[in-house]
Amino acid sequence: MSLSSAVIDLIDVRKAFGGVKAVDGVSLGVQGNEFLALLGASGCGKTTLLRLIAGLERADAGQILIAGQDMTSSPPHVRPVNLMFQSYALFPHMSVRDNVAFGLKQDGLHGAELSARIGEALALVEMEGLGARRPEQLSGGQQQRVALARCIAKRPRALLLDEPMAALDRALRERTRLELINLRRRLGISFVVVTHDQEDAMTMADRVAVMDKGKIIQLGTPRELYDKPGSRLVAAFFGESNIWDGRVAPDGRRVECPVLGMALKTNVALPHVAEAVTVSVRPERISLDPTPLPDDNALADATIEDVVYLGTVSTYLVRVPHGALIRVTRQNGSQPPLARGSRVSVTWPADAVVVLTS
Amino acid sequence: MKAGRIPFAMLVIGLAFLYVPTIVVIVTSFNDSRLAGVWTGFSVRWYGELFSDRQFLGAAANSLIVAALSASLATGLGTCAGLVMARHGPFLGRTTFLGLLATPLVLPEVITGLSLLLLFVTAEQLFGWPSGRGIGTIVVAHATLAMSYVAYIVQARLQGMSRDCEEAAADLGAPPLKVFTAVTLPLIMPAIGAGWLLAFVLSLDDLVIASFTSGPQSTTLPMAIFSSVRLGISPKINALATLLVASSALCLGLAAWVQLRRGGKLVPG
Amino acid sequence: MSATTSPAIHRVTTGLPFLWLIVFAALPLVLIVKISLAQMHLGVPPYTPLLGLDDAGENLWRGTLANYRLVAGDSLYLDAYLNSLRIAAISTALALMIGFPMAYAIARAPLGWRTPLLFLVLLPFWTSFLIRVYAWIGLLRPTGLINSTLLWLGLVTEPLKLLNTEFAVFIGMVFCYLPYMLLPLYARLEKLDASLIEAAMDLGATPTLAFWRITVPLAVPGVIAGCLLVFVPAVGEFVIPELLGGADVLMIGKVLWNEFFTNRDWPVSAAVAMLVLLALVVPIATAQVLMARKAGEAS
Numbered sequence: 001m002s003l004s005s006a007v008i009d010l011i012d013v014r015k016a017f018g019g020v021k022a023v024d025g026v027s028l029g030v031q032g033n034e035f036l037a038l039l040g041a042s043g044c045g046k047t048t049l050l051r052l053i054a055g056l057e058r059a060d061a062g063q064i065l066i067a068g069q070d071m072t073s074s075p076p077h078v079r080p081v082n083l084m085f086q087s088y089a090l091f092p093h094m095s096v097r098d099n100v101a102f103g104l105k106q107d108g109l110h111g112a113e114l115s116a117r118i119g120e121a122l123a124l125v126e127m128e129g130l131g132a133r134r135p136e137q138l139s140g141g142q143q144q145r146v147a148l149a150r151c152i153a154k155r156p157r158a159l160l161l162d163e164p165m166a167a168l169d170r171a172l173r174e175r176t177r178l179e180l181i182n183l184r185r186r187l188g189i190s191f192v193v194v195t196h197d198q199e200d201a202m203t204m205a206d207r208v209a210v211m212d213k214g215k216i217i218q219l220g221t222p223r224e225l226y227d228k229p230g231s232r233l234v235a236a237f238f239g240e241s242n243i244w245d246g247r248v249a250p251d252g253r254r255v256e257c258p259v260l261g262m263a264l265k266t267n268v269a270l271p272h273v274a275e276a277v278t279v280s281v282r283p284e285r286i287s288l289d290p291t292p293l294p295d296d297n298a299l300a301d302a303t304i305e306d307v308v309y310l311g312t313v314s315t316y317l318v319r320v321p322h323g324a325l326i327r328v329t330r331q332n333g334s335q336p337p338l339a340r341g342s343r344v345s346v347t348w349p350a351d352a353v354v355v356l357t358s
Numbered sequence: 359m360k361a362g363r364i365p366f367a368m369l370v371i372g373l374a375f376l377y378v379p380t381i382v383v384i385v386t387s388f389n390d391s392r393l394a395g396v397w398t399g400f401s402v403r404w405y406g407e408l409f410s411d412r413q414f415l416g417a418a419a420n421s422l423i424v425a426a427l428s429a430s431l432a433t434g435l436g437t438c439a440g441l442v443m444a445r446h447g448p449f450l451g452r453t454t455f456l457g458l459l460a461t462p463l464v465l466p467e468v469i470t471g472l473s474l475l476l477l478f479v480t481a482e483q484l485f486g487w488p489s490g491r492g493i494g495t496i497v498v499a500h501a502t503l504a505m506s507y508v509a510y511i512v513q514a515r516l517q518g519m520s521r522d523c524e525e526a527a528a529d530l531g532a533p534p535l536k537v538f539t540a541v542t543l544p545l546i547m548p549a550i551g552a553g554w555l556l557a558f559v560l561s562l563d564d565l566v567i568a569s570f571t572s573g574p575q576s577t578t579l580p581m582a583i584f585s586s587v588r589l590g591i592s593p594k595i596n597a598l599a600t601l602l603v604a605s606s607a608l609c610l611g612l613a614a615w616v617q618l619r620r621g622g623k624l625v626p627g
Numbered sequence: 628m629s630a631t632t633s634p635a636i637h638r639v640t641t642g643l644p645f646l647w648l649i650v651f652a653a654l655p656l657v658l659i660v661k662i663s664l665a666q667m668h669l670g671v672p673p674y675t676p677l678l679g680l681d682d683a684g685e686n687l688w689r690g691t692l693a694n695y696r697l698v699a700g701d702s703l704y705l706d707a708y709l710n711s712l713r714i715a716a717i718s719t720a721l722a723l724m725i726g727f728p729m730a731y732a733i734a735r736a737p738l739g740w741r742t743p744l745l746f747l748v749l750l751p752f753w754t755s756f757l758i759r760v761y762a763w764i765g766l767l768r769p770t771g772l773i774n775s776t777l778l779w780l781g782l783v784t785e786p787l788k789l790l791n792t793e794f795a796v797f798i799g800m801v802f803c804y805l806p807y808m809l810l811p812l813y814a815r816l817e818k819l820d821a822s823l824i825e826a827a828m829d830l831g832a833t834p835t836l837a838f839w840r841i842t843v844p845l846a847v848p849g850v851i852a853g854c855l856l857v858f859v860p861a862v863g864e865f866v867i868p869e870l871l872g873g874a875d876v877l878m879i880g881k882v883l884w885n886e887f888f889t890n891r892d893w894p895v896s897a898a899v900a901m902l903v904l905l906a907l908v909v910p911i912a913t914a915q916v917l918m919a920r921k922a923g924e925a926s
Contacts, residue, residue: 056525076528083529089522093544102540103530154530365735368728369744375725375802376751379762382772386765393770439644446637451645458648461656464911466863468880469900472887473655476662476897479672502651505644534633563756566865570887580757587761587870591768599758606753614746 006065007032007158007190008053008081013062015048022048024214025062030158030190035181037205038194039237045214046194047086050160053192054083067157077106082151083160086167088143090135096122096146097131103154121153124183141172148183158190165200177203198238202226210234231356235280240315242281242327243356248273255279255355261322264297265350278356283329285352288316288344298347302326304340318346380603387596404597411594417582421562424493424578428500429557435501436508436557437550441542443509444516462503471570474499478571491573499571500561507560508553515549555613559606656904663897664690674893694898704882708902711879714793714868715861718800719808722857723850725801726808730849731842733809734816745813752806760799760870767795767871791873799867800857807856815849816842851917859911863903879903 006029015023022045030036038046051057053064055076064072071079082103091099100118109117122128125145135143144164151159164180165173181204184191195201201208202222209219210233218230222238229235232243246257248270254263255270255277264279271277299320306317309332316328316338326346338344390401408414439459462470478488478495488495527541528534565580572578586592665674666689677690698704733744751759766772769786777783789795819842827837865880872878879899887896 054529056529075533076525077531077533079529083526085522085526087520087522089520089526091523091527091541102527102532106531106536150526150530365728365732368725369732372725372729372805373747376748376805379766379802380751380754380759383758383762383765435644435647438640441640442644446641449637449641455641455645455648458652459644461652464859464907466860466880466903466907468863468865468883469659469903470655472883472896472900473659474651476658476893477651477655480658483672498651502647505647509644534636538636559753565757566884580755583755583757583761584866587757587764591765595761596765599755599761602755602758606755607750610750610753 005029005031007034007067008192009063009065010049010053011063011065013049013052013064014060015045015052015057016060021045021214023052023059026211026214026216027062028209028216028219030192032157032190033188035184035191035193035204035206037201037208038192038211039198039201039208040196040211042196044211046196046211047162048214049211050083050162050192050194053079053158054081054160055079056083080157081160082154082156083162084144084147084151084164086163088135088147088167090143090146090150092135094134095131096127096133096135096138099135099146100131100150100153103150107154117153121149124152124186125149140167141176144168144176152183152187156189158192159184159187161191161193163194163196165195165197173200180204202238210237228354229280229356232278232280235354235356240283240327240329242283242286244279244324246277246279248275248277250274255353257324259322259324260299260320262297262299264353265295266353266355267351268353268355270355280354280356281348281352283315283327284313286326286328286346286348288318288328288330288338289347293347293349296347296349297353298345300345302344302346304338304342304344307338307340318344320346380599383596384600384603387593387600389593389596392593404593405601408594408597408601413577414579414582414594414598417577417579420493420576421579424496424500424568424576425558425561427493428497428504428561429554431497431501432504432508432557433550433554436505436553437512437546439505439509440512440516440546440549443513459506459509462506467564467566468570470503471499471567474502474567475570491571492576495571495573496568496576496578499567500557500564503564503567504557504560507556508550511553511556512546512549515546519545555609659897659900662894663694663901664692665894665897666691666693667892667894672893673891694894695901697895698898698902703877704879704899704902707877707879707882708906710877711862711864711903712906714796714800714876714878715858715864718797718804718861719854719858721797722801722805722808723854726805726812726853727846727850729805730809730812730816733813734819735821741817748809749806756803757866759803760866763795763799763802763871764790767798790871791875793872793876795871796868796876796878799871800861800864803867804857804861807860808853811852811856812846812849815846819845855911859907862906879906 008028008030010026010028013023013026014021024045026045026049038049040046048057052059053066055071055074055078059072062072063070066079066081091102094102097118100121101114104114104117118131119128122131125148127142127145127149130138130142130146135146138146144167161180165176168176177200180191180193193200193204205222207219208222208225209216210225211217212233218225218234220228225234226238229238229241235241235243244257244259246255246264248254249256249263250273252270252273254265256263257279266279302318302320304316305319305325308315308317310329312332313329314332314337316330318326318328320326328346387404388400388402389397390403391398439455442455443459465473474495475491478491482488482490523541523545524537527537532540563580564578565584568578569581569584572581583595583598586595661677662674665677667673668675675689677688729748733741733748736744764771767789768774769788769790771790773789774783774786778786823841823845824837827841828834832840863880864878865884868876868878868881869884872881879902883896883899883903886892886899
């Protein structure tokens with residue numbers, strides 16, 4: 001990743017709060033025109049990372065470059081990025097218009113130009129008619145739009161969003177996701193969004209950085225993270241997964257899993273023989289078809305212990321003879337449903353097996 | 359959940375205990391008789407006598423001047439101290455600072471009064487200032503007492519307020535001083551106002567500290583009331599008491615009305 | 628340091644009040660210590676300097692512990708001091724006994740009632756302290772409302788001596804300091820989740836048991852704060868014992884006042900002030916330790 005193409009460049013950034021490492025050596029480049037999600041459980045350091053970029057926290061070590069300039073120790077008011085707070089942080093003593101005008105006035109704008117920029121920003125979030133309102137007179141969704149307008153009015157190089165969906169209900173979340181994607185396309189700037197919701201990250205982001213204990217543990221497109229999770233944590237974060245411990249078999253090409261009582265065929269390169277590894281198989285890659293292809297992994301004499309009906313799909317919990325409980329999802333409608341207690345065979349192709357490194 | 363009969367009865371009795379004496383004074387102030395025990399007819403003659411008493415009028419004027427000046431001074435100093443407590447990180451002497459801020463709150467008034475008097479006398483000996491005691495020294499003494507109250511009110515407001523708005527202002531390009539004047543100050547204004555009001559009332563109400571730090575020409579209203587009350591019940595004091603109660607009720611009613619109109623709460627918290 | 632404030636603002640906002648407090652809060656206390664070691668002297672100022680020049684022109688330490696010896700030796704001061712502690716303690720206990728049920732009733736009142744009720748309780752606090760004490764003189768004196776009523780009802784044949792008694796002082800103290808007791812108690816009780824009590828009763832506790840085992844223990848920080856807010860000013864109180872207690876009720880604040888204004892003995896006043904300071908340091912330090920321990924348990 002070259003420095004010139006990145007809007008934000010973090011080089012080995014560190015920040016600790018009283019001995020607790022919130023951000024522990026993060027290096028990351030945010031490309032111009034990119035929608036990047038920082039994903040992780042609460043306390044993983046994702047919000048601190050965002051605040052470090054905005055300048056609201058000072059990094060203990062490392063470098064923060066914004067638009068190619070070293071801004072590691074610049075105060076927040078000189079940085080060409082803007083942050084939308086989780087609480088929205090609208091100024092309660094100012095009207096919607098004055099909230100949007102605040103940042104522009106700091107840039108020295110006034111008169112017709114100021115009005116034009118305010119109008120433009122409010123139009124982008126479809127809030128033109130509500131400029132005279134006070135924040136407390138707006139709904140949660142409207143407040144978010146004002147907070148958004150206040151940031152984009154400044155035409156920042158990058159927009160930072162801290163948990164933008166946290167305060168919205170389910171229906172509004174889905175609409176907002178689409179609107180944020182559209183807004184980013186129209187503005188042509190980078191968005192960096194912090195979220196704990198993998199669905200937000202998957203649906204909006206071009207790339208996702210998964211964080212844990214202050215470190216980025218995997219960075220990639222949503223598809224890469226889903227199909228090739230590098231670790232147990234990433235596999236667990238993105239949807240459901242069957243995860244088993246095992247060892248590389250003597251032939252060096254399969255993984256022996258005691259709980260399955262078999263050696264799994266896989267397409268990926270494996271470490272040394274007898275080394276401990278963890279494998280993951282997505283539930284929708286497993287079928288309960290009794291006629292396996294020759295290259296498939298197959299286990300016979302399994303019993304359906306439980307069925308959970310989820311509308312378009314059903315999840316089956318299947319007990320295999322060696323003790324493992326396998327999670328399988330199957331489309332409803334196309335196939336006849338299977339009853340609890342049924343005897344089945346479980347099969348999955350070799351390329352469904354993902355080997356996790358940690 | 360029911361309140362229970364005993365606490366509710368106590369509440370009623372307690373409220374009666376708080377209000378009956380004042381109500382009796384108000385009623386008596388309209389009694390024509392000099393003897394409080396005997397009702398001889400409705401009259402406002404004691405109000406007339408009160409308003410022709412130069413001593414009381416002068417003392418009231420002194421009190422208002424002292425209260426306004428000391429409340430303003432205390433609000434300035436106390437707001438700074440509140441900011442220090444709530445927003446500034448550790449600094450050298452922070453513990454000392456907090457300890458000193460708490461002293462006017464815990465010291466008995468007689469000690470605060472005596473100690474400040476000794477300071478003024480010593481300063482006059484050493485620097486020739488303040489030359490004699492009067493309005494100025496009472497203002498300084500009252501400001502010292504009230505700034506701690508203001509500081510705690512402002513601190514409580516700042517602590518109950520997230521820093522998001524201030525950080526958002528900085529993020530939107532406002533330098534620190536602008537963040538303070540455009541966002542922090544307007545947001546803590548209600549607390550500053552409440553602090554000023556409390557400081558004003560504290561000053562208006564104080565007898566002990568004023569007695570120590572005043573000079574011969576600067577008798578305040580509580581001092582005038584005290585010297586009169588020492589001699590016993592006086593119809594003029596009844597009238598004055600009624601006026602004081604009425605004016606503080608009026609001020610509070612006004613403040614409550616403004617708060618409610620702005621959709622705020624009556625009691626902070 | 629926060630990223631949103633500048634060092635310059637920090638220096639001003641810290642420096643101004645700090646300097647003010649050093650000059651007008653710390654220095655005066657140092658002066659009390661100093662003058663308590665001096666001797667009374669007719670003139671301006673009415674006390675002797677601690678350092679003086681002797682005949683040979685040498686600096687001479689002229690400080691004396693005579694004032695402390697006087698204060699410790701004369702039973703007047705010690706009696707007044709112990710009496711102040713006793714009266715303050717009883718007043719605090721009375722305020723707690725009256726204030727707790729009141730605060731409890733307000734905290735458990737319907738939501739819409741709480742603010743008006745609290746307002747009603749705090750309203751007297753905003754009216755003149757002196758006037759509130761004065762109002763009681765009118766009620767308690769021999770020809771006052773209480774005695775007239777009792778005589779009229781035939782319950783007594785001659786007026787009771789109510790004014791200029793300790794009883795009157797207790798009434799005055801509770802009357803004036805009740806809001807200080809109520810406010811922290813209410814703040815604590817109001818936060819107390821009603822579902823805790825419901826849970827206790829669901830688990831088989833009677834309302835009385837739930838009150839003593841759940842409400843009271845959780846209200847302890849409020850009780851400590853309230854007691855402190857009443858006890859501390861009550862110890863040094865001057866106006867109430869002076870106006871309601873008369874000559875018979877001796878309290879240290881009154882003694883100090885008289886030493887200063889009547890006897891004009893500034894050094895002895897300062898020594899008495901030191902004694903009161905000592906009397907206050909102990910309860911405040913104790914309460915602070917208790918609070919810190921509570922806070923430690925909570926976290």
